Amino acid sequence: MAGGRKQRASYDGVVLTCPVTVPYSRYSIHAAHWWIGKALRALADSSGLSHRQFDGFCLSSFTAGTDSAIGIAQHMGLNLRTVDTIPLGGNSGVAAIRRAARFVQAGDADIVACVAADTNQIDTFRQTTANFSRFAQDAVLPYGSGGANSSFAMIQRNYMDRYGVTREDLGRIAVSQRANALKNPNALMKKPLTLDEYVNARAIASPVHLFDCVMPCAGAEAFLVMREDLAEELGLTPVFLKGAIERHNAIDDTVQEHGGWVVDIDELYETAGTTPQGIDVVQTYDDYPVIVMMQLEDLGFCKKGEGAAFVRSHDLTIGGDFPHNTSGGQLSAGQAGAAGGYIGLTESMRQVTGTAGPTQVAGAKTALASGFGMINYERGLASGAVILSGEGA
Amino acid sequence: MTEPLSPPKRKDPLKRTAIPVLPPSMRSRAGQLLTWAAAEGRFALQKCLECGHVAYPPRDACPECLSEHLPLADISRGGEVVSESTIEISGEVYFRERAPWRIGMIKLDEGPIMVAHLHGDSAKGDRVRMSLQLDVAGNAAAFARPVKETPNMADDRQWRTMVADPKFRRILVTDGRAPVGRAVAKALLDAGAKTVWLGISEDWKPYPPVDPRVNVVPLTVDDVKSCEKLAGAIGGKVDILVNTGDYMRPGDIMDTNVVTEAREQLNRHFLGFLHLAHTFGGGMRARGADGTNSAVAWVNVLSAYALANTHPYGTYSAVQAACLSLSHSLRGEMRHGGVRVTNVFSGPVEDEWYQELTPPKVGPGAVASAIVKALREGQEDVYVGDFVKDLRERLEANPKGLEREMNSGG
Known part of the structure; x- marks a missing residue:
């Protein structure tokens, strides 16, 4: 690469915390939004924070239809400094961690909610495949x-x-x-x-x-990314x-x-x-x-x-x-x-x-x-x- | 080795006729370039004009140099099966009904990897010959076949969905009064058709002898009642309809009698086509998934003059152009039933009405062979004879120049 590659900066000072899983179900009558809401609620409950304190949001979902993370932000009442839709399928989680960590390190967000959620209604899987x-x-x-x-x-x-x-x-x-x-x-x-x-x-x-x-099923997984000192202050177990x-x-x-x-x-x-x-x-x-x-x-x-x-x-x-x-x-x-x-x-x-x-x-x-x-x-x-x-x- | 196709049994009238469903048919704009190649039986992919990279899947920019210039280019058909799978469970109804379905990954000699339908006689590690077919939804589909002919190769059940092979099929040829219709009827029987009905208009008048295997039926296409009557009798059994009617009378706009002749040509061609489509098309479209002898194709024999108006056939050319346009509408409608519409463009045939024209002309047998080939290979647009090929090339090179030359006035 021209000029050589810059040494990758470490992720020191950033932690992951509050892993949550919204229990899966084979089929769901609900929209993806319902599962995203459940995940955000679980993050709030687990961290003791209000979801309104999350100022960064990384979202991955195949089934949220026309809504990207910004539409979901309004739907869920999130007031954000940084919003990011990550359509990377099975690599969405790793990508979310990397991005959220850098947002936090750079001061573009203090508390990033990383969420992946999908519904599985009858025919959802076929439609996702077809499109x-x-x-x-x-x-x-x-x-x-x-x-x-x-x-x-x-x-x-x-x-x-x-x-x-x-x-x-x-x-x-x-x-x-x-x-x-x-x-x-x-x-x-x-x-x-x-x-x-x-x-x-x-x-x-x-x-x-x-x-x-x-x-294929419906469900959600989520976690928070924040500064180490903030996690300590909030009494949250750091990863x-x-x-x-x-x-x-x-x-x-x-x-x-x-x-x-x-x-x-x-x-x-x-x-x-x-x-x-x-x-x-x-x-x-x-x-x-x-x-x-x-x-x-x-x-x-x-x-x-x-x-x-x-x-x-x-x-x-x-x-x-x-x-x-x-x-x-x-x-x-x-x-x-x-x-x-x-x-x-x-x-x-x-x-x-x-x-x-x-x-x-x-x-x-x-x-x-x-x-x-x-x-x-x-x-x-x-x-x-x-x-x-x-x-x- | 391919299991030879068995003659279909008599249909159980109590059984429901399967409703035609189609394979997925969403394609990108660039993807439709391949449909163009497939329609003519070419094996062509996008090739970068700047760096020569052969690109697949279809793209809007070259991944090697980002050039936007990626026209179709004919490339080598050779490739090797580098992997394969037999799909037992598909997400789409079309393939669920036809499971198991074999696909392969083909490394083309020219570079790209194509996921392709895989012939039953080809397997991982084999060299294959590639083609672009039209699937029943009318879109380009890569097909990998053995390089050398194998026994009953054309009976492969996946291959048979890509073509409209006349074997075991029941076929109506609309006009037995003209030499082309009679030649087509014979060629289709020779190609394994189960039944050929040959339409004769005003059958109380004498007509030339026809192949004894042919069933002669009364059919006057410009008379809607005649079409309705025949459709009532055989419409539910016609798997392929070949519209061979040709009624050409010279005449440009300023010629005497031109209006009467134009009206007659419109009746026999345009309205005749419409009557046939109206009376037979619906039944065929409903039978697009009716087993081994499902309805499968509608063939129009059109004049080369449909592509370019030509003196002294001004009104005839216009009527042919109208029929060509109508065929596109029919193609769109028949596609829902998985029935192909093939246009065979012929130059002037060896016929009394083209008697004064200089060669090259097309013999009726050449038109008949081209139709059989088009059905067996699943082509959609076929050009028969040197005249029409020349016309096409000139049309592509300079349409305005062609217009001037063909209509230099009388």
Whole structure:
């Protein structure tokens, strides 16, 4: 890059706090706005503040219709200095953290409410798919209308052939997440899942089968970003942002085998002053198990092509040696639209502050959470990751 | 290997006829460029005029150099299937009804990656031959097929939705009095049509012998009652209608008798087309999803003069242009039923009424072959013979110049 790149400034002095989850439901008769309102109320209740004291607002929602964050601001009675709509799907949460942190550091806002919320009415999911992007409308949707399932199926087909990954390997990820979800009272999936059930499930878009797919639902996830001293003054438990990366449209594999993380991952650990071995709990973006495996590699937990061996030799459950997607993730807790890009963040915040309750990993103080999203055409374009730390229990 | 298509069974009259639904049809303005290529059977993508980058999906700026100049260019049809999926569960009714549906990611030799419909005989790792088809919603759709012909290749069920193959279909050809109509009827039977009805106007008058496999039916297109009567008898069974009528009488505006002849030409062409569309179009549109022998195409044989008014056929050219315009309206209406409207533009044919014209002229057999090919390949605009191809190129190069040359006065 011309002139070289400026050293990334640290996020010192900024904290995340008050992670909230509005419990999901498979279908909702309510509008997205209702779920956004619930999330804001939960933030107010959790922080002891009035929502009118929030002066920054980052919003992600696929189903808020014609309203962007500014319309929602009036709807909810927010009086803002900074307003930001983040339409980055599964990377919305990481993007919100990065932006909100900089707003706060620069003094453009004192208290930023970061919210992702979506409803799921009958036909919502089909409509979201049908109107996802111009490239998708021109060049993907007319080809069988398999939605994300068939796009990721083609990524998975290539990945399995290229790296010798079996469906059983991918199944280990789904099965361990289901085990985690059984401890999360808010998870939509309540029944145990065996590897046999995973393997024998019906095909949706081969090689993607039923338990490779998330359950679309309604729900919301949210948190606050503010200065450390303000959090202390308000008596709120801080989560520290040790490092954060984003990278978009950066990968030119013929069929996607990497995400944008590979470009910046070393810098992420370096700024956080840690290594993959220093991470106590990992929350990857799990729209499909194959994307989880890609992240285990790209985030540095193993080398490219070793993902299958990694999941065979590690226990990914809450009590295991590699606790991963401890809430059950989207695969087993549900995918509440854009909130799917937040679910790993709120869970990470709870984990490192010892407030995860039944899904708590003992002694967790450092978490890595990643985001991935926007399969605009034939690959996911947006990627990001954060390393968070807290005082633990 | 493709399972050969079985002849459709007799329809169970108690069964509900499936209502035609369409695949998703939202396309960007740039995306419609590919529809243009597909309509003519070309494989063309956007190619940057400044840097030569072949761009896909369709764009408004070149991702290599940000040039705004991205015209269509014919490119190599070669590519390789780099991944594939069989969709069992689709979000859209059209594909749910047709599941499983195979798609592939194709790395084109010229660079881009295309998501494409995948022929049953092609799989990951295979070389493929690409084409742009028109799907039943009328939009360009990439299709990947084996490079070499495989057994029963045209019977592939996904391929069959992209074309209007005459095989096992029941077809009405409207005018058996002209040589073109008779040639078309024969060619369609040779191409596997189950039934061909051939319209003969005023059938008490003598007419030339027709292929014995053909069912001759009375049809006088300028008489709406005649159209209604025939539609009442066979309208629910016509899968393809080929409107071959041609009644050409020379005449420019200042010529004697021109008004009478113009009226007759309007009756036989424009109103005839309208009568046919009115009496047969609705039934066909309702049967666009009626199994192996669903209603699938409406073909108009139009004169090259529909594209450019030509002396001494001033009024005839105008009537043909009116029919061309009407065909666009019909195309829009039939699309809701997934029925294609194909226009076959022919130069002057070897016929008594073009007797004094110098060559090149088009034989009736050439028109018939072009129609069969258009149906088998799913083309929407077809140009038959050197005359019409020349006319088209000149029209594209300099429309005003063409107008001057074609109407130099009598």
